[in-house]
Amino acid sequence: MGRQATDDWMSMDDLELAVLLLNSVDLLEDPADRMAHDLRWWRRALRRNGHAALARTQREADRRGLLELRAIIRSVFETSSEARARTLLNDGLASAGAVVQVTPAGLGVGGGLAARLLYAVAQLVAEGGVARLGICASDPCRCAYVDRTRGGTRRYCCTLCNDRAAARAYRQRKGQS
Template sequence: MADACYSSSAVETAVALANTLRPVKGEDSLQTVEQLRDFLDAHGPAAEAGLTRADLTEARALRETVRDVLERASTDAAGAASLLNDGLRRSRATPELRHENGRWWTEVTSDTDRVTAHLAATTLSALAAVIATLGPDRLGVCAGLNCRATFVDLSRNGSKQYCTRTCAHRASVAAYRSRRSPG
């Protein structure tokens, strides 16, 4: 479900950033400048040739904020809003009204040259727009027992509980086996 207030690709980038950390599995795919460059090439603003350890540190801090927002939104919407607002202020986010292909829309960018500030402005504003248009319950953490991946539910009915169909299937199979096993 796309909305005039947010880009589904920006929402997907926020989720992908949060999920570069897999706490249950102990995996972190944002440990080096090269990994940051790869992430930005795949999801974010164009990676600069001169990314530094400072950029990596900022991206990891942003990941923590995005993950906190996704984990808290459905249980502490005011706390999630506070995190979003603080992050948007730090990134010096600026909304811009644009007209393209006969359609008006807003884009939030940063007024600095730092790629991580642009990433923060884009991802945090997308999450804020989802909360404002669909509600905080659309942000969450996978209900799978061995998964802490995050997700944003942009579906029509808003009933998503799992990060992927794989996790949903795993939970379904486990529930079936639990019902069928002798007691």
């Protein structure tokens, strides 16, 4: 069965790509910025996550743009202001040339990827607000996540950070009793 055309053409894939890009900085790893010097980590991560065709299009010349895109998206994830998120997203989409028009395929993918990822985050903000975007509450982790829980209560990027925080809280409670 082929892929159905729907209104949500971007599905969650582009939103997950945006989170993957944000999490190319992981303060629990060494080096923390996995894209500081080249795009090898990014290309591997794309391939591992089912985006081999996109990985083949990524060039070292695109790295600076990806780092700028990462900074914009991180700012959206870190803000609690709907107005600030809208401004960041609108400015980012405009600088990515994200206007609806048909263009020749040979224009490159840098702006196209930026537009896709920014659009995915913008769509989530428009539908659910910035409350569904988060940065891990476990110190020193600063990984991003999208809260897909029913109650919007997620605080950690992964089970490991959640478990570490629970263990830390348990040790503190035991030490106080």
